[in-house]
Amino acid sequence: MTLLIINSLIETLIAWAHHTVNFWWGCTMVSAECQGCYVEEAMTKKHLNFNVVRLTSPAQWDKPYRLNHSAAQLGKCGLVFTCSYSDFFHKAADRCRSKAWQIIRECTNLVWIILTKRPERINECLPDDWGNGYPNVWLGTTVGVKDSYPRLDHLRAIPCALRIISIEPLLQSLDDIDLTGFSWLLVGGMSGPTWEQNRMEIRWAAELYEKSRAYPNLAYFYKQSSAYRSECGIDGLGRYLNMLDDDGTFALIREVPPTPIPMLPLSINKGHRFTDEQWKRYHTTNSSTNGSESAFSPESLVQIQDASQEVAK
Numbered sequence: 001m002t003l004l005i006i007n008s009l010i011e012t013l014i015a016w017a018h019h020t021v022n023f024w025w026g027c028t029m030v031s032a033e034c035q036g037c038y039v040e041e042a043m044t045k046k047h048l049n050f051n052v053v054r055l056t057s058p059a060q061w062d063k064p065y066r067l068n069h070s071a072a073q074l075g076k077c078g079l080v081f082t083c084s085y086s087d088f089f090h091k092a093a094d095r096c097r098s099k100a101w102q103i104i105r106e107c108t109n110l111v112w113i114i115l116t117k118r119p120e121r122i123n124e125c126l127p128d129d130w131g132n133g134y135p136n137v138w139l140g141t142t143v144g145v146k147d148s149y150p151r152l153d154h155l156r157a158i159p160c161a162l163r164i165i166s167i168e169p170l171l172q173s174l175d176d177i178d179l180t181g182f183s184w185l186l187v188g189g190m191s192g193p194t195w196e197q198n199r200m201e202i203r204w205a206a207e208l209y210e211k212s213r214a215y216p217n218l219a220y221f222y223k224q225s226s227a228y229r230s231e232c233g234i235d236g237l238g239r240y241l242n243m244l245d246d247d248g249t250f251a252l253i254r255e256v257p258p259t260p261i262p263m264l265p266l267s268i269n270k271g272h273r274f275t276d277e278q279w280k281r282y283h284t285t286n287s288s289t290n291g292s293e294s295a296f297s298p299e300s301l302v303q304i305q306d307a308s309q310e311v312a313k
């Protein structure tokens with residue numbers, strides 16, 4: 001029975017969360033990190049206008065209560081990627097957000113991870129009783145290029161339980177980034193149709209890892225290398241740094257910050273590792289060639305389509 005409940009809470013393919021909840025979907029692009037957005041890809045395949053933000057079904061809005069109940073039964077919490085098919089702080093959702101906040105507030109056995117590319121809007125969108133932040137809400141912003149650094153200051157100005165920098169996709173070296181005030185770094189290369197033109201150099205991820213070690217309370221999560229599919233080359237940083245796990249495999253550098261109540265088990269091994277041949281191609285190929293394409297190209301965006309089925313329900 002316990003195993004069944006846990007399995008029902010680990011449905012997302014994203015390794016740093018147990019689940020996704022989407023109150024609305026659709027979005028508009030705001031910066032370089034939006035290139036190749038999987039939401040656009042998924043909605044276009046359904047002949048939906050990606051730029052129209054629309055509410056999801058009542059089933060999606062009920063889903064958090066079910067997840068919360070299951071986690072509470074075990075005395076645990078689950079990590080929820082909130083609005084993975086939109087931006088929680090998109091202006092077009094302003095009229096609907098108060099109901100979403102209510103659900104978030106009530107579901108205290110869920111840790112709501114809210115990542116936005118619009119942190120300048122957070123302050124005007126917070127609920128009246130926000131105070132120093134709901135203990136079960138972690139706010140994050142995306143920075144994949146230096147031009148996005150101002151987002152970090154916007155988020156630093158917001159009181160909250162925990163701040164995240166989502167460095168996905170990492171599109172250039174961020175060697176001078178200021179990590180002060182943040183507790184979790186999510187780092188990864190681009191996936192989707194434009195990954196080849198936007199390949200992440202692993203040394204950029206390594207720079208961030210080395211930098212993060214100067215902050216004792218900063219967890220680092222290497223999500224993936226660049227590939228058509230997401231969650232591929234998950235051992236890329238371990239290979240680059242030549243770090244091994246106890247079993248002799250290249251390390252997955254996937255740290256998670258402490259949660260307010262104990263967390264359900266997270267499938268930290270989720271994803272595809274490089275073979276030695278694939279790694280050689282990735283590591284020795286520069287971005288103007290397609291040397292690593294064969295590493296992962298047989299797979300397409302099937303998993304993205306699958307996830308969008310659920311959002312659309």
Ligand code: SF4
Pocket residue numbers: 027028029030031033034035037038039040084085086087117
């Ligand atoms: S903010 Fe996120 S969901 Fe919106 S267009 Fe950019 S990448 Fe896509």
